[in-house]
Amino acid sequence: MHSELIVLSHLRWGWVWQRPQQLVSRLNKAPGRKTWFVEEPLTPPDVEVTQNRLGIAEADGLTRVFLEIPEQGRHVGFFDEVMPDYVEQLPALIGPPSGDRVVWIYTPLVLEAALALEPTTLVYDVMDDLAAFRNAAPELLVRQRQALKRADVVFAGGRSLHRSVVKQGREDAHLVPSGVSVGHYAATARKADPGRDRPVAGYVGVLDERIDFALVAGLAERLPEWEIRMVGPICKIEESDLPQAPNIAYLGQQAYEDLPGHMAQFDVALMPFALNEATKSISPTKTLEYLASALPVVSTRVPDVVADFPGVVDLQDDADGFAAACQDLLGRAGEKPSPELRRLLKRHDWNRIAELMDQQVFGRERSTPERATAEATA
Numbered sequence: 001m002h003s004e005l006i007v008l009s010h011l012r013w014g015w016v017w018q019r020p021q022q023l024v025s026r027l028n029k030a031p032g033r034k035t036w037f038v039e040e041p042l043t044p045p046d047v048e049v050t051q052n053r054l055g056i057a058e059a060d061g062l063t064r065v066f067l068e069i070p071e072q073g074r075h076v077g078f079f080d081e082v083m084p085d086y087v088e089q090l091p092a093l094i095g096p097p098s099g100d101r102v103v104w105i106y107t108p109l110v111l112e113a114a115l116a117l118e119p120t121t122l123v124y125d126v127m128d129d130l131a132a133f134r135n136a137a138p139e140l141l142v143r144q145r146q147a148l149k150r151a152d153v154v155f156a157g158g159r160s161l162h163r164s165v166v167k168q169g170r171e172d173a174h175l176v177p178s179g180v181s182v183g184h185y186a187a188t189a190r191k192a193d194p195g196r197d198r199p200v201a202g203y204v205g206v207l208d209e210r211i212d213f214a215l216v217a218g219l220a221e222r223l224p225e226w227e228i229r230m231v232g233p234i235c236k237i238e239e240s241d242l243p244q245a246p247n248i249a250y251l252g253q254q255a256y257e258d259l260p261g262h263m264a265q266f267d268v269a270l271m272p273f274a275l276n277e278a279t280k281s282i283s284p285t286k287t288l289e290y291l292a293s294a295l296p297v298v299s300t301r302v303p304d305v306v307a308d309f310p311g312v313v314d315l316q317d318d319a320d321g322f323a324a325a326c327q328d329l330l331g332r333a334g335e336k337p338s339p340e341l342r343r344l345l346k347r348h349d350w351n352r353i354a355e356l357m358d359q360q361v362f363g364r365e366r367s368t369p370e371r372a373t374a375e376a377t378a
Helices: 019-027 083-094 108-116 140-150 159-167 182-186 213-222 256-263 286-292 303-308 319-329 339-347 350-362 369-377
Strands: 003-008 033-042 053-059 062-068 100-105 121-126 153-156 200-204 227-231 248-252 268-271 297-299
Touching (some): 003 019, 019 033, 019 121, 033 083, 062 083, 083 108, 100 108, 108 140, 153 159, 182 256, 200 256, 200 286, 227 256, 256 286, 268 286
Parallel strands (some): 003 100, 121 153, 200 227, 200 268, 268 297
């Protein structure tokens, strides 16, 4: 059966591998399905662009689409200045629907372009409270309400996000937390580095305003005999915002396939999140990735982590607590997971989650919101 999936995402396909890439790479495998992945504008290197135009590129069995624009000297996202180009050019590029057309959005800023594609089903997968992020577009709150009202299917990627969506009138929203590719992380056994002479406490993920960098600096100061290893790209902050110390190492963005190897070098995994507007609704995917890598995890008290991982993640409030927890947990990496942890990881396998969402959206096995939520969180 022919079907189309058109995803409009604020995250590029080739950036940090997160919820959109995990789900879309699996949804795209359905027989007879054509998938388009529409991204924010970019300025192509070594090519002069004089007017805004759509570009395409094939990647991993799907078609990436992005608006090519002249160099702006600043980030241009899905803002009002470029949306008319998407609204006009996307339908011309993709053509009219010829069957089941699912348009799946990750930011409410693309709602007008999504509707211009004449979806048979409009899906809004709420993975972040984007309005709470630094430099968020002021129109996000209004567009969020509009997108929630117009969407045929709404998913929420965590408990706090789900409560927020329900409060905004979508009582039928499905709670579908993010998952983990268990085999991807479990396949790399813990490595002994003969050149390493000290323990490593590590973080993998985006370095932005959600990280408590004062806590990271304090941890490095309290554990001078440890290395604090930060793996991930810098986003929406300046490099000068990063604390510097002899025992803090920044490794930058790494390929998704290389992450298990980096985690295999950790003795303790860190989630040093600041408790602010940008983190009150997050449900960090890295929690499951750390656990699948057989790592002990220390985290600040992010609400969804507290609710979802009681007794599994070591919760601490400050640098003193993190330092003490790291010392207590040293030697625990690589331990065989408990039966409870194995069941937890199995419930949150990305393959299972993608299958449930596919059934709900494409109608292979229609279910009630209550059933879908129960299946995804059971």
